[in-house]
Amino acid sequence: MELLIRQGSAIYDGVPWIDREGDIASVDVDKLLYESGVWSGGEQRVVRIAVSLLVGPAVDLSEATTLDRRNLALVLAAIAHAAGSHEDADLRYDGQGNPRAPSGLNPSTPGPPDASRPVRLSSSSQKPT
Numbered sequence: 743m744e745l746l747i748r749q750g751s752a753i754y755d756g757v758p759w760i761d762r763e764g765d766i767a768s769v770d771v772d773k774l775l776y777e778s779g780v781w782s783g784g785e786q787r788v789v790r791i792a793v794s795l796l797v798g799p800a801v802d803l804s805e806a807t808t809l810d811r812r813n814l815a816l817v818l819a820a821i822a823h824a825a826g827s828h829e830d831a832d833l834r835y836d837g838q839g840n841p842r843a844p845s846g847l848n849p850s851t852p853g854p855p856d857a858s859r860p861v862r863l864s865s866s867s868q869k870p871t
Contacts (some may be wrong), residue, residue: 758773
């Protein structure tokens with residue numbers, strides 16, 4: 743879920759693939775996969791990888807090899823987090839919101855985004871801020 747939030751296109755208030763009950767929200771992955779068909783190829787690849795991490799089935803990770811650096815960093819962080827390497831993570835963001843690995847880590851394998859960083863949902867026509 744964090745990958746979809748950080749990616750920026752998939753999670754914002756009012757999208758039809760988010761089901762809400764009070765303070766609880768869930769993703770209807772079938773709707774998300776269907777609706778993401780009109781997005782860019784990179785956005786679709788990130789969605790397929792995120793859905794695979796959420797509920798399966800497995801995807802061909804060669805899809806990640808054509809992502810831009812920002813989305814690749816997010817995908818690698820999500821995979822690392824799913825594998826349990828988040829205990830020692832310290833991912834930081836530059837001025838444009840792009841993830842940057844801290845010193846001491848190989849920049850191709852950053853830790854997961856800081857889960858404590860708040861994501862505010864705004865109107866249905868806007869993405870997270």
